[in-house]
Amino acid sequence: MSLVLKLKDLLGPDAVLTEPADVAAYIEDWRGRYKGPALCVVLPASTAQVAAVVQAAVQASVPVLPQGGNTSLCGGAVPAPDGTPPIVISLARMRRIRAIDAANNSMEVEAGCVLAAIQQAAAEQGRLYPVSLGAEGSCQIGGNIATNAGGTGVLRYGNTRDNVLGLEVVLPDGQVWNGLYRLRKNNTGLDLKHLFIGSEGTLGVITAATLKLHPLPTAHAMAWLAVSTPQAALEMLGRFQQRCGATLSAFEMLNDVQLQIVLDHVPGRRAPLPASHPWHVLVELADTGRRELLDQVLQEVLEQGVAEGLVDDAVVAASGAQREAMWQVRHSVSEGNKKAGLGLNTDCAVPVSAVPQFIERATAAAHAVLPDLPIIVVAHLGDGNVHFIPLVPFPQWQALPERDAVAARIKHAIDQVAYELGGTFSAEHGIGQVLTEEMAQFKPAVEIAMMHGIKRMLDPRDLFNPGRLLPSPPSQQ
């Protein structure tokens, strides 16, 4: 019996897609940059079915590619153009919220749950699931975990990794590991969930998770600040951290280029401040107490900032609608940038203290390759994550000789600056298929060797998302 027939036997015929029209959405990423053939796409409805698929795939020596909402920015969740076409395992049918334990501040969910549905279910119990990102309406929690998704809540609540208590994983040998702990403290041997968080499908298929919930903030305060330099923004961050402690829930920075692109290309977005300024900061406080207290603290810190010459202008959101409008400007950057030109996206993080230096040196590095490129900067300043994006206008991009090589050179030069400042070339987007070379260049050899050792131990035949996350081991280079 062929593998596809066997899979239809195991899952039912409607859970195994092979027609080009049916598989199209699963084998190409949402931006249309990466695409490759698949043997088929399967849609298991239970952990047992995932295990059965894995066992059948391994027996037939066919690679396996777990897929969540297919919102990766690194081509990590679609088949490679070459090599044996894999079975794509979509978790989309496994979207049950298995349990919410409000008193324990935890919930157990299947991997295919959409992030926004999880946020919603938590909110209905007066709880917060704090990971928040642009793709939250379609990305799935399994993918969030497999890539350790970041977003705008990291400053206060950490990455996805920090909000996972336990995991259920189908291992590459087809066994199910039930590690669905829902404990805050559990010092019983190695904490293996951390191996799978961020493993990008290379070590097995995450089928369910226990998530950590938090009290749902009931009061918010927000301001939009104009500052002259990233250094001034950094000093304001320090003042907000000292004064507001854990109520500081977002501290986002963008430059004027970024703001102008949003205003020019995304309908309905309006400038929060009247005049033009080189740098902008969005700051949010959130708490379970009273809104007046937050507004008062926000005002105090802003006034101090103005008095010290750090803040050039500022506006405090006077209503929920104004707050929403400020967030919309921030959340519209991807949409705007896509229309404005070819963005050479990077995803560096550096120590927070080094952000101003990073921006200065990365600008010089990019301009050394292509002078005068406009530079978009949009940063989660609170956690040192800077999306530094040289923008090539479309006509210039079309006319550029060897444009892919030039783009790679510019991105690598930026990553190199981050590296020299103790930073990373991938803060929150992961590695996927596009950054394995950077891994080989920037990570210590001893660290990569350990990763290969773990990969060999769990997936000795290299069938799980092969070629992703890790550079080729020495013997294959």
Added chain:
Amino acid sequence: MSLVLKLKDLLGPDAVLTEPADVAAYIEDWRGRYKGPALCVVLPASTAQVAAVVQAAVQASVPVLPQGGNTSLCGGAVPAPDGTPPIVISLARMRRIRAIDAANNSMEVEAGCVLAAIQQAAAEQGRLYPVSLGAEGSCQIGGNIATNAGGTGVLRYGNTRDNVLGLEVVLPDGQVWNGLYRLRKNNTGLDLKHLFIGSEGTLGVITAATLKLHPLPTAHAMAWLAVSTPQAALEMLGRFQQRCGATLSAFEMLNDVQLQIVLDHVPGRRAPLPASHPWHVLVELADTGRRELLDQVLQEVLEQGVAEGLVDDAVVAASGAQREAMWQVRHSVSEGNKKAGLGLNTDCAVPVSAVPQFIERATAAAHAVLPDLPIIVVAHLGDGNVHFIPLVPFPQWQALPERDAVAARIKHAIDQVAYELGGTFSAEHGIGQVLTEEMAQFKPAVEIAMMHGIKRMLDPRDLFNPGRLLPSPPSQQ
């Protein structure tokens, strides 16, 4: 040349101890329960020296036992009575604070730094290193990391694991892994630091770490509550979490037996409330804002609790001295319990929602073995960690036939109750040499097999703290 001579050659003669009087403090735990011979104790002063010791040990096939402040409660940091006597590597001379980056809220420290010194250095920069535990005056950060130490700050700031950004480790093959990242976001492959955090010296020697710092709270409010049942305490926890959000920094519960022991056995401790009550809660709020606001919120929640019949009596600390006195009662439990009898210490955690049921069922399970034993309960209720301690008065203990077996039976019965409620037999103390059997019983076989796989990969000759943390692999059982 003998190995000891070689080590003296490498480190200098005063850094290699062999005289019984010199090694005595390193080969027995502080409670005097576990002891074993060592080939020698070495005191390296640098990472390079640690690597040299490891290389020499591995070449000679002699086991290695890394040791911090020797404050383990599980016999994890002293030699075993049998097997080849190891080289004890004490990190005590590596106590340099290498760097503090206040703007990045991080600091880099060597493994031998005492926890209290780290807290102090952070405070001098207006920052908090939030891990706090009874042994903080002598435990070392390397040991904290190797055991993922918990303590009283977990509710708000997480365990040690959550406060480590990067590690430097001498691996079992003598290579140094420099993973001293100081980033909040870094999605570049597997996050290997989590393998070493909690590995109890079985995977290498942690020589340095980058720690996460937090804003230093400047205002505190604290109350002592009397409640009738653990369920009432749990409901008050929920109210405090909803109302106080992240300012809730401690929520500790103890029963009357525990309080009475502290009052009877520790000089200078006084009862916070006049009358006797079955259950007591210590609640603390901390923030960077104004103290009056905290006191006000605390009062509001308490008044609500009294009105709802959840709180029987309460007192709010009116000064820093009163707050300190309340904490002293809590921090005196180990001292008191040591004098009161033979405590059958356990370290379970269950989902927070299951704590009342755990206490009820564990009491029945202990009394099924030895009826009428007094039971000490002291719990980090906020994170579900209950130290449930049947107390055998010394005369009864001395007279007990087969007392070690009886003690083991009682502890195992308690661990079994935790297991049935989705809990763990070791929340914060780790495994060491005393809980490997419980590991074998309570952890899924597939999980233990993965741990063995990692151990084999990094330490194929089983020379690093052998026999600790993991149960014997199947072939050796």
